[in-house]
Amino acid sequence: MRKAIVKITHTMSDETYKQLCDGVSARFGTDTEFEKVFDETLVGGFVLKLDGIVYDYSVRTQLKNIKKHISD
Amino acid sequence: MDMLTSLGITKDLIADLIINIGSIVVLFVIVKKLAYKPIKKFMDARAERLAAQKAEAEALSEEANKRLDEYNILLAECDNAKSEAIAQGEAIAHRESEQIITEAKRTAEEIIRKANEKAQEDYKKTMGEADDYIVNLTMEASSALLKRAVNDDDNKKIVEEFLKTIDGDKNA
Amino acid sequence: MSNDIYKSKSEYLKSKLGSYTFEPLVYDYGTVKSVGDGVARVEGLQNRLYGELLEFKNDVFGMALDLEENGVGAVLFDSADSVIVGDSVRGTGRVAEIPVGNVLLGRVIDPIGRALDGKPLEAKEYLPAERPAPTITDRRPVKTPLETGILAIDSMVPIGRGQRELIIGDRQTGKTSIALDAIFNQKDKDVICVYCAIGQKASNIAHVIEQLKKNGAMPYTVVVASTASDSPATQYLAPYCACSVAEGFMNMGKDVLVIYDDLSKHAVAYRAMSLLLHRPPGREAYPGDVFYLHSRLLERSACLKQELGGGSITALPIIETMGGNISAYIPTNVISITDGQIYLETELFHSGIRPAVNTGLSVSRVGRSAQHDAMKKVSGTLRIELSQYREMAVFTRFGSDVDEATAKLLRRGECLTELLKQGKGEPMSLFEQTVTLLAYRENVFDNIPVKGVREKARELIEKVRAAHPEYEFEINNTGKLTDDIEEQLKRFLGEH
Numbered sequence: 001m002r003k004a005i006v007k008i009t010h011t012m013s014d015e016t017y018k019q020l021c022d023g024v025s026a027r028f029g030t031d032t033e034f035e036k037v038f039d040e041t042l043v044g045g046f047v048l049k050l051d052g053i054v055y056d057y058s059v060r061t062q063l064k065n066i067k068k069h070i071s072d
Numbered sequence: 073m074d075m076l077t078s079l080g081i082t083k084d085l086i087a088d089l090i091i092n093i094g095s096i097v098v099l100f101v102i103v104k105k106l107a108y109k110p111i112k113k114f115m116d117a118r119a120e121r122l123a124a125q126k127a128e129a130e131a132l133s134e135e136a137n138k139r140l141d142e143y144n145i146l147l148a149e150c151d152n153a154k155s156e157a158i159a160q161g162e163a164i165a166h167r168e169s170e171q172i173i174t175e176a177k178r179t180a181e182e183i184i185r186k187a188n189e190k191a192q193e194d195y196k197k198t199m200g201e202a203d204d205y206i207v208n209l210t211m212e213a214s215s216a217l218l219k220r221a222v223n224d225d226d227n228k229k230i231v232e233e234f235l236k237t238i239d240g241d242k243n244a
Numbered sequence: 245m246s247n248d249i250y251k252s253k254s255e256y257l258k259s260k261l262g263s264y265t266f267e268p269l270v271y272d273y274g275t276v277k278s279v280g281d282g283v284a285r286v287e288g289l290q291n292r293l294y295g296e297l298l299e300f301k302n303d304v305f306g307m308a309l310d311l312e313e314n315g316v317g318a319v320l321f322d323s324a325d326s327v328i329v330g331d332s333v334r335g336t337g338r339v340a341e342i343p344v345g346n347v348l349l350g351r352v353i354d355p356i357g358r359a360l361d362g363k364p365l366e367a368k369e370y371l372p373a374e375r376p377a378p379t380i381t382d383r384r385p386v387k388t389p390l391e392t393g394i395l396a397i398d399s400m401v402p403i404g405r406g407q408r409e410l411i412i413g414d415r416q417t418g419k420t421s422i423a424l425d426a427i428f429n430q431k432d433k434d435v436i437c438v439y440c441a442i443g444q445k446a447s448n449i450a451h452v453i454e455q456l457k458k459n460g461a462m463p464y465t466v467v468v469a470s471t472a473s474d475s476p477a478t479q480y481l482a483p484y485c486a487c488s489v490a491e492g493f494m495n496m497g498k499d500v501l502v503i504y505d506d507l508s509k510h511a512v513a514y515r516a517m518s519l520l521l522h523r524p525p526g527r528e529a530y531p532g533d534v535f536y537l538h539s540r541l542l543e544r545s546a547c548l549k550q551e552l553g554g555g556s557i558t559a560l561p562i563i564e565t566m567g568g569n570i571s572a573y574i575p576t577n578v579i580s581i582t583d584g585q586i587y588l589e590t591e592l593f594h595s596g597i598r599p600a601v602n603t604g605l606s607v608s609r610v611g612r613s614a615q616h617d618a619m620k621k622v623s624g625t626l627r628i629e630l631s632q633y634r635e636m637a638v639f640t641r642f643g644s645d646v647d648e649a650t651a652k653l654l655r656r657g658e659c660l661t662e663l664l665k666q667g668k669g670e671p672m673s674l675f676e677q678t679v680t681l682l683a684y685r686e687n688v689f690d691n692i693p694v695k696g697v698r699e700k701a702r703e704l705i706e707k708v709r710a711a712h713p714e715y716e717f718e719i720n721n722t723g724k725l726t727d728d729i730e731e732q733l734k735r736f737l738g739e740h
Contacts, residue, residue: 008227011224012224012227013224013227013228015224016228020231020234020235023235024238027235027238043215044218044227045226045230046227048234054271054272054334055234056269059218061269062267063214063218065264065267066261067207067208069260070261206253206257233266237268
């Protein structure tokens with residue numbers, strides 16, 4: 001029984017969220033329990049914490065990267 | 073004789089006269105014999121002494137003249153040396169003043185160069201700061217914009233990207 | 245801003261934005277299971293590197309030193325107050341690094357690379373704190389002298405560039421003073437200095453920095469400081485970081501002098517860390533690898549061969565003994581690692597002999613090959629004379645009468661001991677040292693009361709300097725004392 005924490009914003013529809021959870025279960029195993037957390041600071045996208053690994057696909061992180069990319 | 077007596081000239085007077093004259097003669101002879109020589113010696117010696125003193129004085133005077141000449145020569149040399157020293161001193165002062173001027177010029181150039189460098193640095197820094205400011209502004213604006221603009225389609229795209237990646241991992 | 249600049253900026257931005265691609269961030273994370281005594285136990289985060297930097301919340305960093313199957317034990321660098329159980333911990337994938345390069349000259353930094361002198365530090369290059377030492381084939385023999393400016397050391401215990409020379413003694417015997425004098429003497433000698441303060445009082449470190457500034461040494465010195473209030477992990481890292489800073493300069497072909505002040509506190513900090521990580525204690529409660537702790541640090545001091553730039557690192561580690569006991573665990577370890585030691589004694593210090601160097605027990609294993617020719621010529625018999633003097637001096641304590649030969653020996657010994665005294669912050673150039681020792685060898689001081697010998701030596705140096713300035717130039721710049729100059733000097737000294 002593994003636990004996954006998914007942080008999303010309110011702009012994500014339930015349908016997309018379900019798509020995400022199904023995809024993860026298919027890949028990692030169907031005994032995954034999902035916890036939904038709303039975090040508006042992400043601006044968009046999601047952050048998935050599972051099995052000791054963080055998958056940060058949020059727009060906020062991308063903005064940070066862009067900023068660093070420009071400054072170089 | 074009576075004529076003589078009427079004049080007052082008695083025998084005693086004539087005797088006195090003869091005795092006096094005789095005494096004078098005798099005295100004269102005695103003094104000449106006794107005193108003449110020593111006195112002459114004394115006078116000669118005095119004359120010699122005076123002559124010697126005169127000679128000494130002349131010699132001193134000559135020497136003084138000689139010394140005066142030497143002194144004049146020395147003075148002349150001093151003057152030469154003085155003018156030489158002055159000339160040398162001038163040369164040195166001139167050289168040093170040139171050095172100082174060159175040094176001052178160099179320092180001034182250095183200062184100007186440093187000031188230029190600093191100005192460049194400051195300019196770059198300001199430009200850098202301006203850059204950062206622009207970037208920050210842009211990011212804030214984008215972020216604020218995106219907050220309102222992100223819709224579900226974008227989210228869907230991101231999720232699909234993610235699923236593709238992990239599926240790729242699974243098959244690998 | 246003018247339109248041109250605006251246009252160029254926007255062009256630049258557009259191009260940069262165009263070249264950007266979506267890059268998701270994927271990283272391992274762990275959870276803090278317990279925290280206390282500066283050690284945090286993290287669950288998860290397997291597959292870490294040994295010594296990897298872990299990032300906790302609020303910009304707190306730690307070093308992973310205990311790698312277990314289910315997690316890691318990490319020592320925290322900063323105060324552990326802000327780390328709570330349950331916090332997420334991220335692995336950074338890199339081990340401890342320190343900035344290197346010319347940008348560090350004149351600065352004071354801590355082992356994490358942060359500037360401590362109030363000005364921002366912009367470093368371009370970084371080197372890891374732990375690096376392998378140069379291999380055997382990368383090195384060349386130590387031949388060039390490192391002048392400390394201290395007569396007692398340069399004449400009898402000479403140090404070469406690339407050597408490790410230990411400065412060992414009790415507290416308050418002048419160890420740091422010798423090290424600082426060596427730094428001051430490197431002015432205009434193209435040697436960069438790194439002073440590493442390990443676990444010292446902040447007031448002491450401030451005093452040292454003040455002295456460095458006053459003597460104009462800051463432009464060629466870097467200070468790596470960890471105070472006594474820093475965590476054991478920070479104190480543990482300090483010397484390795486200082487060595488990496490030095491290696492940064494050595495790789496540029498420069499000669500570097502590193503002072504580790506002091507390694508006793510370093511061993512104590514490592515012991516504290518190991519005990520908190522529950523590592524089994526060994527002798528004197530030190531962990532079993534305390535020898536390796538210092539050997540891997542000191543082995544990184546080397547003299548590189550010309551093909552690699554020809555740079556060198558000379559290390560002057562400092563060890564504080566207790567009660568003059570150089571047979572304790574840590575002192576014997578470090579003595580066996582270094583290429584010689586300078587042994588400072590409290591008794592000598594209190595009897596007015598400063599620097600308090602015990603010339604009998606001090607040794608330099610590189611020895612004469614690291615001395616200038618001029619010094620070799622005039623310092624040949626000094627050690628023997630001093631040791632004979634010491635032997636004889638014991639007998640005179642009993643008030644016995646001595647024959648003429650012994651009396652002469654004693655007198656010369658006293659004279660030499662007086663000549664070797666030197667004030668703090670008064671370095672002597674090679675010329676001054678050569679003239680002093682030559683005068684001693686030529687018996688110039690034989691008829692002068694012992695108390696006035698140093699004054700006379702100074703006088704002689706001034707006279708030679710005034711009469712023959714070309715000798716000073718020749719000796720200082722070529723390091724040689726030609727037979728010609730030696731003869732003329734002997735004659736000159738004999739006349740005065």
